Amino acid sequence: MISRAFLFVVVTLYTVFAAGPFVWVATMSVRTTTEISLDHYAWPQIWHWEKFPIAWFKSNYQVYFQNSLVVVVAAVIVLTVIGSMAAHCLARYRFRANRLLYFIIFSAIIFPPQITIISMFQILVQYGLYNSLPGLTLVYIAIQLPLTVYILESFFARIPADLFDAARMDGYSEWEIFWKVSLPIALPAISTTIILNFILLWNEFLYAVVLITDEAKRTLPLGIQRFIGDTMYDVGMIATGLMIAIIPVVLIYAFFSEKLIQGMTAGAVK
């Protein structure tokens, strides 16, 4: 029993360690910088909710948020469609070069981003897509494609082939087999990749910082970064901005925690 209690204390301490920093930021997000500088760890006396509309409208978070949303949603939609088409095809048809094509896509998962980022910059400049949201969307599709195909392929491959033979007997076309048989069955895996891609791209920073320079085109991570440069000491306002960036993720997590954990760990468990 004593060891049980000890274990419980350790676990509780670790929880404070893991979640504490976020709680701290959350309290600072509703306190003014003057209040914070008096005592960084006090519980909010007056809850300054008005800081959120101020950050949203005056500090341009509205724009960053919209940009992030547009880029990420567009990229995730395209990724889901073309990723599941490719994954279905690689899992379903046993043609020559199938495994070679799969390996070519799969191996890109371990590529360090530097190997593509400089030439992506050149390519986007060349085609007038540098510093534009469509350009960033295209790049996001490209960087998440390998992982998407990898996760979906392993799921599609587990669908029994008899199902497809039966569908073909019923006169389904190849496209209908994909659309009416494969996709509905794979819905759990597809929603996993949607959530995973959403989170990873929502948090993406490196490609955005290279490919976007306009204030009006910044995504959220870039927007936040601007504020640490500009007003390093306006801690209270930065905390509010951080909360705005975190809230969508926290909301998704609150409702779909199991699904999200599944998505994030999908690549790790074989």
Place this chain on the structure above:
Amino acid sequence: MVTARADRQPWGAIIAFLLPAFTVYTGLTAYPVLRTFWNSFHKVLPRSEEFLGLANYTALAQDDIFWRAVLNTFTWACISPLVEVGIALLLALALYARIPGARFFRVAWFTPVLMSYVVVGIVWAWMYNYDWGAVNALLRFLGLGNFVQAWIGDPKIALPSLIFVTSWMWAGFNMVVLLAALHSLPSEVIEAAELDNCGWGAKLWHIIIPLVKPTLLNLLVLSFIGKMKIFDLVWITTQGGPLWSTETVSTYVYKRAFEWTSFDLGYPSTIAAVWFVFVLAAVLTLTWLFRQRDKLEY
């Protein structure tokens, strides 16, 4: 039936299914990789390109900052996985012991990994703040004032401080994966060990670790790959400083390509190309080392 299926492949459908994905892949992954290698032999200015042969490569071999960055990144990529996965294993075992509220702890510990490195970087820059950061505040509160320091401002400890942050971030993630692996083990094996009066340490070392070894190795490789790519956290907190103590290959490439006013994209491409080979070699070596010679059956 089987032969008929193999003979008549609906090539039209196959090509239609693969075309969009492979167009994106060719245009924005394969071509950029090749172009980076091409760049690496040239001086690439906005309006002109000049063939240099191996000049960039010989310059890189003598570039002290590059080798410093390589050392830092490798240090990070070798230490982090061990710390993360080690902590994660202990945490997973704690929850596996059926503590009340295990579900809540699992969800709470996973949170840091959902936040972007930008958010985590700012939060930890504050945690490490000399005057009012939580780390120093805690040390002062505990009467350990001697240990108060500028965690990311001192070249001697800046890198370990950042490695600590990534461990904080990823331990929960690894824990969740390990917990799933533990739960999928046949409970008879562990119960049998308990019947044999097997001690806690022996049970861990001789039974649990061998059984979850495939997952452990997977996580180690995954964490290693992740740290070889690290950029965001460094860029937000220290930008590679102080005195290159936290410079990683990613931040150095970024600086040389987009911050330095040389405007040359050739040299940073050389760094990227060499690093690409390093990463592939390291990952191949690891998978070769970790290949399952004796697969456990249960």
